[in-house]
Amino acid sequence: MLALLALAPLPAQAQERSSHGRQTLAELAYVLGESHALRQACSGTGDQYWRNRMIRLVEAEQPDAGLDRQIKEGFNAGFVARRSEFSRCGPGVKRAQAVVAGHGRDLSARLARAKVAVPVVDPEPPTDVAEPARPR
Numbered sequence: 001m002l003a004l005l006a007l008a009p010l011p012a013q014a015q016e017r018s019s020h021g022r023q024t025l026a027e028l029a030y031v032l033g034e035s036h037a038l039r040q041a042c043s044g045t046g047d048q049y050w051r052n053r054m055i056r057l058v059e060a061e062q063p064d065a066g067l068d069r070q071i072k073e074g075f076n077a078g079f080v081a082r083r084s085e086f087s088r089c090g091p092g093v094k095r096a097q098a099v100v101a102g103h104g105r106d107l108s109a110r111l112a113r114a115k116v117a118v119p120v121v122d123p124e125p126p127t128d129v130a131e132p133a134r135p136r
Contacts, residue, residue: 024107028104029072031103032053032078032104033076033081034100036075037082
């Protein structure tokens with residue numbers, strides 16, 4: 001699960017993402033919420049590892065208000081779902097963590113492959129412009 005966000009794409013404003021990309025971000029937020037609940041089941045409520053990763057994701061994405069709400073609701077829903085299923089640490093938590101980690105890796109890879117609109121910069125100067133004078 002540690003590598004989950006390492007695969008996430010470079011920061012991109014959510015407005016640049018397709019509707020599919022925005023949905024994938026919301027799904028990833030749900031997975032982060034699940035991960036948060038599962039980790040806390042064994043480490044205690046003071047463990048904020050996945051919540052902090054969620055905060056960094058939101059900061060990197062700079063989502064518009066609608067996507068921001070969708071992402072946060074997804075995180076909370078994932079947390080509640082797994083918290084109600086696993087309130088204490090046990091063998092089932094470790095199995096659930098493995099499943100959730102796999103899903104998170106898939107979503108992160110999908111986001112990393114997403115095409116984001118990037119302006120093309122002409123690397124060569126125009127040929128019809130005189131060279132600047134050199135200082136003496």
